[in-house]
Amino acid sequence: MGSAHLASSLPSAVVTEERSCFAAFQREFDYLCRTLRRLGVRSEDLEDEVHEIFLVLNRKWGEYDPSRPLRPYLFGIAFRVVAARKRRRAHEQPGHFDDVADGAPRPDEALETALARATVLRALTRVPLARRAVLVMHDIDDVPMREIAEALSLPIFTGYSRLRKARREFEAAVQALQKRNREP
Amino acid sequence: MKSDFEPISAELRRLFAAEREYSPAAVELRERALSRARESLRSAPRPPARVWDFRQARLLLVAAAMALAAAAFAKRGQLLQLVGTPSPSVPAAAGPSEASTPQTPPVQAAEQAAPDVSSAAPAVHTEKKESAPVARPAALTDPYQLELALLQRARAAVASERFPVALRAIAEHQRRFATGHLREEREALRVKALAGLGRVDEAHRAAEKFREHFPDSVLSPRIEGAVREAP
Numbered sequence: 190m191g192s193a194h195l196a197s198s199l200p201s202a203v204v205t206e207e208r209s210c211f212a213a214f215q216r217e218f219d220y221l222c223r224t225l226r227r228l229g230v231r232s233e234d235l236e237d238e239v240h241e242i243f244l245v246l247n248r249k250w251g252e253y254d255p256s257r258p259l260r261p262y263l264f265g266i267a268f269r270v271v272a273a274r275k276r277r278r279a280h281e282q283p284g285h286f287d288d289v290a291d292g293a294p295r296p297d298e299a300l301e302t303a304l305a306r307a308t309v310l311r312a313l314t315r316v317p318l319a320r321r322a323v324l325v326m327h328d329i330d331d332v333p334m335r336e337i338a339e340a341l342s343l344p345i346f347t348g349y350s351r352l353r354k355a356r357r358e359f360e361a362a363v364q365a366l367q368k369r370n371r372e373p
Numbered sequence: 374m375k376s377d378f379e380p381i382s383a384e385l386r387r388l389f390a391a392e393r394e395y396s397p398a399a400v401e402l403r404e405r406a407l408s409r410a411r412e413s414l415r416s417a418p419r420p421p422a423r424v425w426d427f428r429q430a431r432l433l434l435v436a437a438a439m440a441l442a443a444a445a446f447a448k449r450g451q452l453l454q455l456v457g458t459p460s461p462s463v464p465a466a467a468g469p470s471e472a473s474t475p476q477t478p479p480v481q482a483a484e485q486a487a488p489d490v491s492s493a494a495p496a497v498h499t500e501k502k503e504s505a506p507v508a509r510p511a512a513l514t515d516p517y518q519l520e521l522a523l524l525q526r527a528r529a530a531v532a533s534e535r536f537p538v539a540l541r542a543i544a545e546h547q548r549r550f551a552t553g554h555l556r557e558e559r560e561a562l563r564v565k566a567l568a569g570l571g572r573v574d575e576a577h578r579a580a581e582k583f584r585e586h587f588p589d590s591v592l593s594p595r596i597e598g599a600v601r602e603a604p
Contacts, residue, residue, distance in 0.1 A: 306394075309391070
């Protein structure tokens with residue numbers, strides 16, 4: 190019912206745009222949710238934050254150049270939504286490792302992989318958001334620095350500097366976590 | 374493929390590789406989110422038209438080129454007439470442009486010479502160029518932006534359990550946008566804020582009103598949950 194009913198009252202150009210925006214949102218939904226988790230959003234806040242991303246995406250859809258890859262563009266929106274939420278909360282606290290439980294591993298999932306993912310999410314909370322965004326885009330999403338700089342509106346050298354620091358912070362957090370896990 | 378600017382350790386490579394194999398989002402979360410997105414499209418103001426459409430841009434360029442060529446042609450016709458007529462009393466020689474006369478301003482001549490172009494695209498005036506409309510960045514004069522800003526404040530306050538702050542933002546939204554596009558979200562936040570403050574009777578009444586006004590809302594389960602868990 191939804192999109193057909195929606196379409197009947199709108200000019201065709203607008204309907205086409207909205208459909209393609211909604212289709213992109215639907216297609217990249219899992220990526221968006223995972224990106225939000227990597228940026229420190231708690232499970233219980235996911236629904237609201239991903240909806241916020243959709244609202245922004247829908248407003249800005251006319252500005253998106255379809256010849257460019259979509260995911261860096263989406264990441265840029267997700268980063269700004271999360272950053273705005275943090276600013277509204279007025280203070281930023283370093284994440285606690287236990288805040289980002291990833292849920293139980295799926296039955297068919299190798300335990301080791303699930304534990305690795307939980308480690309990544311926990312360690313990411315120890316990297317400040319601005320640097321964390323660069324680390325996630327570069328080392329997890331495999332986005333070239335030039336595109337990261339454009340998506341996050343950074344000079345390229347700033348991007349590299351943040352990546353370097355973020356890797357150090359992330360590695361230190363991983364070592365702290367692994368040490369904690371080894372303790373009786 | 375991006376080049377690796379500084380190689381990372383094997384352990385980090387292993388961890389990042391595992392993280393890339395993330396599980397899909399929960400089905401219920403996906404369904405609720407997509408439903409909310411559809412609802413937003415139904416109730417929100419239309420997004421601004423695409424600022425830069427490449428097909429439109431090509432059309433405009435072709436139109437501009439043709440108009441300029443026509444203007445140049447008309448000018449040439451005028452020059453030829455001037456050259457061919459040493460005194461004003463001699464009738465104008467037949468010029469290459471049938472549409473132009475010595476009295477016809479170049480702009481009108483260009484438009485007359487290229488009627489197809491002017492009907493297909495905005496006319497390009499040689500004296501005063503009108504640029505294509507540019508979408509202004511969304512400012513806080515846009516009612517939808519104002520609504521959104523207010524409710525973001527309320528939602529952030531609920532999330533950080535500053536329920537009195539949330540209720541103030543909700544009251545302001547009610548005052549300014551009683552029947553606004555985001556009234557469903559507003560009323561849902563009202564229930565949560567009242568429940569959070571332990572004002573259970575009021576939360577129940579607000580939830581009942583919500584169910585009455587928005588019987589098919591995807592936000593209903595969360596509201597019921599908030600009321601149940603009220604201190």
